[in-house]
Amino acid sequence: MPTLEVRDLRVRFGRTEALRGVTLDLPTGVTGLTGANGAGKSTLIRTLATLQRPGAGRLIWDGQDVTRRPGPLRRVLGYVPQExxxxxxxxxxxxxxxxxxxxxxxxxxxxxxxxxxxxxxxxxxxxxxxxxxxxxxxxxxxxxxxxxxxxPRLLILDEPSVGLDAGERLRFQTLIREHARRAAVLLVTHIREDLDATADRLLTLEGGVIVRPGQPHLAAAPDRTPLVGLEIARA
Structure with missing residues (x-):
């Protein structure tokens, strides 16, 4: 399955550099992204969803550089915005x-x-x-x-379960785990239960850069271990 490769991604708004060289891979499975307010999460999400053009860096999907020509990526993309x-x-x-x-x-x-x-x-x-x-x-x-x-083969979810009750959140988690068997999923959320239940790896964004490499961990299924003791910066 294709991986979205993000290489030295940079976005600037005036004198503010919102993304300062983000490099990461989004393979099949669920990647959780966390970070404090102002860390650059919204800018990164919009850039990966091809709504924001980067000032520098590359997005590579299925071997193609889609940074300037996002059509091939948009055709396989599903996106839930925060607002x-x-x-x-x-x-x-x-x-x-x-x-x-x-x-x-x-x-x-x-x-x-x-x-x-x-x-x-x-x-x-x-x-x-x-x-x-x-x-x-x-x-x-x-x-x-x-x-x-x-x-879609790439799914970007920005706080997707906000407003869902406990039963619907469980339904959502099951749905995302099922879809992630055949797609790359980026889940951005401050809800710890969603990360515990679905994420295969975690990234933390701070000051426009990834400060914690994706640490493989086992999601909280019946035969898996939840994220106990791992410090996560809240979105």
Missing amino acids: GGAYPHLTPTEFLQYMGAAKRLNARAVDAQIPALLDAVNLGGHAHRPVGTFSGGMARRVLIAQALLGD
Whole structure:
């Protein structure tokens, strides 16, 4: 499976260098990213999601440098932003159809996938209800579903489980572990339980650089050990 290779990534806003030479790999599985406010996480996420062009450095996907031509990466990318949401006047079905068209996915394939995706996020019974009538947690689950359209090979999740209750958080964790068997997943969250349950490795961003190499650890499945005693900078 392809790995997203990030090499000496730099982003500057005026005199402030938000990213100061970030180098990392995102292989198949879940990579957890943590860091204090102002560490550069949002800039890094937006750059990896091809929403922010770096000033220097390279993004390499499947052997291709996609830094200046992000099309090949965008075609395999699923993204849940920290802020923003589905259009309130649309139903989940309509919003997923809209996002499928925006991603240039085959319309018939999208229509076939939508029921299973909405069931996976426990919204199958609300497929034709306007999103504007949803609770915050339900609206968040619509975003998770759209990120999984087209079975993306790279999934970037920015605080994806904020607003989910305990049961829905467990459902989300199971869904992400399953998807990570065949994709690279970057999970950015301050929720320790999500990291314990899903992350195969951890990175910490501080002052625009990675200060802790990805330390392999075993996620908290029945035959795995949770992250006990590992200090993690809270996002």
